Amino acid sequence: MDDSQALRRAGWAGIASVVLLAGAVALTASVGVDAPGMSDADILRRLNDDTRQAAAGIGLPLLSAGVALLLWFAVGLRQILDRLSGGDLLTHAIVPAAALFGGLMITGVSLDVATAFSAWSAEFTPDPDVARVLGTASVVVALTGLVGGAVVVAVTARIGQRTRTLPRWAIWTSYAVALLCLSGFWTAGTGSVAFGLWLIGAAIALLRKA
Template sequence: MDESQALRRAGWAGAASIVLLVVAVALCYLVGVDDPSMSDEDILARLNNDARQAAAGVGLPVLSAGVALLLWFATGLRRVLDRLSGGDPLAHATVPAAALFGGLMITGVSLDLGSAFAAWSDEFTADPNTVRALGMAGQVVALTGLIGCGVLVAVTTRIAQQAGVLPRWAVWVSYAVVVLCLSGFWSGGMASVAVALWLIGAVTGVLRAARRTPPAATTPTHDAPAPETR
């Protein structure tokens, strides 16, 4: 596989990961408890609802698939950054940063949905206070994972800025996204939306880099003689 095709596939993997992550968060939100002021009756109703439990059972695998595709995209982004920087070791931080985000995201969602999964069993009696604590713990862990996205955005922006391929406004907007990601829990949903919009721009950049990459030159095999030989 030539580099152009590899970058194209990584770019489309990034686009698919954005869609899957959004769908997974929407499904898991139906069961998760991220508001400690919710009444006991509402919490128990959410946990014991069969449709919501099914949504949670689908949402977590979808989230894992989205994280896996995000890691694929991060490898393609790293190759683009390597080319822009001439082999700067800073570019290699992109894949671990995406892994940090994905790992904490899955952990946080699992904490939030643990009570709903246990509610499938007739031997489990949910305690609303415990559900609140697990829900808030999951939310804090998942939002802390945005630090990984902050590293991903910062590394990409720094290398692109040094290479002179980003306009000034895009550089400052990207650094603002980094600040939102580092604020984590305090930025709430703003950081998540900002990261999703930034990822759309990064996916577009990788796909454009794939189009500018020349295809690999084909070499004659030993079985078929070259035109000069014939």
């Protein structure tokens, strides 16, 4: 496989990862408890809903697949940045940062659906307060993972700025996205959306480069 074909596949992997991650979050959120103010009755109804439990069961494998594709894309992005920069050491942060994002996202979602999965067992009685605590913890963990996304975006922007391979608007937009990712916990998930859109743009750029 030549470099052009490998980069093209990495670009498509990046686009597919965004689709899978978004779908996985939508499926698992249906059973999770991300609003502590929800009534006990509503929480128990969500946790014991077979359809929601099944959706979460589908969502977790999709999430893992999305993270795997994201790492594939990160490898291709690092290869391009390494080539453009002449071996800048900053590029070595790309793949670990993507792994940090993916790992914390999987952990956060798993915490959110843990109570619902436990409810499948006849030996476990769901506790609304436990679900609230795990749901809140899941949000904190998952949004903390956006730090990894911020590193991916900032490194790409910095190398694009130093090598003058990115237009000025793309560089400063990327820095803004990195700041949103760093403040994701305080911006009600806006950083997640911004990072997803940035990934699609970067993947398209990678396809064009290939």
